[in-house]
Structures are given as C-alpha cells and as structure tokens.
Amino acid sequence: VQQIGGGALPYIREPMTIIEVINLCRGLKLFFHQDKKENISLHECLGQHSGEIDIFIGPEGGFSDSEYNLLKKKGFIPINLGKNILRVDTAALYAIAFIQIILHNVLSKGE
DSSP states (O other): OTTTTOOOOOOOOOOOOHHHHHHHOOSEEEEEESOOSOOOOHHHHHHTOOSOEEEEEOOTTOOOHHHHHHHHHTTOEEEEOOSSOOOHHHHHHHHHHHHHHHHHHHHHHHO
C-alpha cells in the first residue's frame, strides 16, 4: 500500500457463500462475465456513481445461470469483459484496471 501511494490494505476473510458475500455489499454492485446475455456500459455506470464499488468475478467457466440470476435479483449490474476468455485472476485485475481507467478519466474531466 505504501509503494503505490495510498489505498487501503486488503482484508482477506474466511471462505463465504455467495449469499453471505452479497449481503456485505453496500456500494455500486457490478459483476463481470464473459457471456453476451447483456451489455451494460461500465462507463455509464461509473459516470453516475461516486463511492464504494463492489465487484464479483465469476469462477473458471463463468457464472451458472442461477448465480447470474441471483446477482441480478440482488441489484448487481452485469458487465461484459469482451470477447477474450480470461482466467479468474486475470479477469479480476482486468476489471479493476478497467474501473480505475474510467474513474481516472471521469475525475480528470471534472477538474
């Protein structure tokens, strides 16, 4: 955290069920997936939001239909990661970088 000049020290919890994790989420709720079920603009979501952002990254092989529907029902917005199929660890970094780039551009325009 010191090397990157700020941020918060991550806290690693014990394994939890998807429902337990969903119940902890309080910010803008996003989940990233590779299916073309819906295509909602991340730019649009982030441009209208300030504050915490909660993200879900699907497991290897993607979210099941029941997980996808549960996340939608609980207010999560599906965001497509594009045509490339990414491993879970790569998808997480990709999603965070994507969010940071958009937020940087939104904040730069507001200054």
